[in-house]
Amino acid sequence: MKKGETMSEASAPKKKLKIAVDHNLDEQVKKKITVDAQIAGRNEKGKIDFAELRAGGFIKQRQKDKFTVRLKCPGGKMTIEKLKKVVEAAEQFGSDFVHLTSRQSMEIPYVDYHDFGPLMDQLKEAGQEVASCGPRVRVPNACGGCEYNPNGLTDTVKMADIVNKRFFGIRVPHKFKTSFSGCPFDCIRSTTADLGLMGGVFPKWNEENCTGCTICASACTEGAIEAHPQTGKPIFTPEKCLYCADCVRACPTYSWTAEQTGHNLRVGGHHGRHPVNSTVVARFLTDDEAVTAIEATIEWYKKAGEGKGRIRIGNLLQQEGMLADYMAALKTAIGPAKLVNNPVLPEKITVAR
């Protein structure tokens, strides 16, 4: 080992490194990453192209030669078998910890760029892909959803997996994050995602078996159900309903049932220096309709944002005529029945000081 040389440099293979970035990055980025890796992370001017590496999920750290490698965990789910292999890779090429990001990705910090090749080989063997950054469709995240969460109304993790396979990495004007929440508790904060899908149920009351026990009125914390003063039977105010299905779960005689169940679709939220909430544009979408709506939204965003620089979809929708144009695109994709009439964009865009 030469003086001043790191362990990784000493053990780095003499042959040029090649990283296979085989997710849905556009050809230009894919090529650049491969070229950079082949010349040990440096471009033709001898400088590492950090921006392009970042786009492929290799994020430059403060420390010399060190990168954080971001791994894909769609819906926050990873099998234990894969997790063990990722831990092995992290032990070999990273430090003594991993980092779990705010959007459910797992990151391996302190990877020396000379080790990209062998690390990628090991991750590939484990079936583990690398996530991406930059202006593209990001890995979707999700709460536990209906598979095991008692409040869950939609299969959020399944949807995150579908969306990841179909749309991950597509180039768009700015970052584009999709979040699936299983119910209006919104543990995953889908209301501040570029595209948020929240599980919901529209309840329907059948008087036949109702005993007037008033349990549903007590269960509804939104004030959407009041007990009739004489009969105890429910008086429903749909405008106050949050679609949580607590009444359906609470009723001992099954007098409340789910008339509609599905994803309530929101668009245009984001965090950052100027956080903004999203706007509800469609209700009770089936899984298939939700995928179609997501595809239509991505296509619209790509087209409408062309030539406008790095602009989040929420900011694009604030421009004159854009919301109507988007709603027309959505109508073409999923039909008019489930669209929200006259959706209202948030007036307030907060400044995070």
Ligand code: SF4
């Ligand atoms: S949003 Fe609802 S379904 Fe999802 S984790 Fe929270 S309570 Fe459970």
Ligand code: SF4
């Ligand atoms: S779905 Fe939830 S908010 Fe709506 S009426 Fe039932 S309990 Fe109330």
Ligand code: SF4
């Ligand atoms: S909980 Fe069911 S049975 Fe009791 S008042 Fe409500 S609808 Fe009727």
